[in-house]
Amino acid sequence: MKRAKVYKNFINGEWVKSHTGETFKNINPANTDEVVGVFQKSDKRDVNDAVTAAAKAYKKWRLVPAPKRGEILYNIANRLLKEKEQLSQDMTREMGKVLAETRGDVQEAIDMTYYMAGEGRRAFGQTTPSEMNNKFCMSVRQPLGVCGMITPWNFPMAIPAWKMMPALVMGNTVVIKPATDTPLSVANLVKVMGEEGLPPGVVNMVTGSGGSVGSPMMHDKRVECVSFTGSTEIGRKVSEACAPDFKHCHLEMGGKNCIIVMDDADIDLAVDGALWGAFGTTGQRCTASSRIILHKKIYNKFARKFVNRAKAIKIGNGLDEKHQMGPAVSESQMRSVLEYMKIGQQEDGAKLLCGGGRPKGAKYRKGWYTQPTVFGDVVPGMRVFHEEIFGSVTDLIPAKSFDDAIKLANNCAYGLSASIYTQNVNWAFSAMRDVFTGIFYVNAPTIGAETHLPFGGTKHTGNGHREACTQALGVFSEWKSIYVDFSGVIQRAQIDNQ
């Protein structure tokens, strides 16, 4: 059998082994016999090296003209585009989602890199008149310094790019800790970034567990900003670690997103959307459509069509393009999803309409597969109504009226994404206004964000920041307001102009 490649940490422009001398295996979730790569099991000494390199590199990088920084990003995007197919195949092997989706993930990284390359020539501030004579006012963005990034496994290249590209174009330097389940895609990305002209130390990658790498990174006093995407539970820890030093802290966390289907909706369109929203990426999206709120008049019709289609989803290795849904990312993720399938069946009143376990057959034995699973008659109070499952499970929830549907939608600790299917413009606009989420769709499912709009959520999904678009620049910079007085006399604001 071919020996798996050993990957190292990327620190100060070089690939280096961890101080621990230990490694871990990255396993293909569709074929657990395949070791995709061997990665460094790092600890705080490696984090210290990476932060030291990033702090040193920051002194020069912040003074590189932003358009020049943007040009390097532009070269990175071009190279990613050239290597898109290989990067996508690597991602499917380490994460499991089907090739069409990993191509989308890489494309999202490319889109974000081009977008932020352009910000090198924009990053607009403001000029505004002064209340005084012969005085000029402007505001400019300033970089922060070393930015630490902790990323999840479900979008292994897109999310790291969403964080790194705005940080870099603003003049910050970066230390990133990828998810233990998907370090290869970040290693591939960082390799391209180093080779396409980022000076040594500007981007650094340290692999290893959240406790051994993520934790020392977020507690390091030289790290000025921590950008985290992952569960609400770990996000709270990041928030607490950042608070004593008032670090910039950017959190993108869990979701329990809903689609509302009204009685005037195009049902076939809604079924198509709900299938893609619920079972795309095996339901492992923060924006997954895990609650489908159905007006009672169309409940049965929708449920019948939806369940038939869910049962027909082709499950299998994502490298084979006939498959529509890959495995869960890891054994522990699969076990957690299977546990929720049991919990749903034990809820008083919920009905298992399809799925409920692992698919049967020899071809599934070597992978962490789960069936598309639908629970019917789900109501508030049930755990499957409220808790994020992050797998191939969704709920059908009956609603009495439009107002009831809005109430059910907002009965949620999270606030990432929601949608409505209706032909009624009044309902569409009311729902846009009244459902309290960071993202909302009309006649489309809860997934499908584009990189030039702000991305993030309310309530327990986020802490008020947004990823993507120009809003991302706010996470990785500080505003400075500058007043230039060329009057030659003392002018006191709010006093001398009265």
Ligand code: NAP
């Ligand atoms: P997770 O368990 O919270 O892990 C996220 C990252 O945090 C990983 O890199 C993890 O490292 C690290 N980590 C774990 N414990 C840590 C600690 N004590 N200190 C510092 N870092 C630590 O989440 P996940 O299972 O990877 O991802 C699923 C979650 O992410 C879901 O809740 C999903 O909704 C959310 N998500 C949100 C968004 C969004 O934009 N809102 C997008 C995608 C995913 P290890 O991998 O080594 O454990």
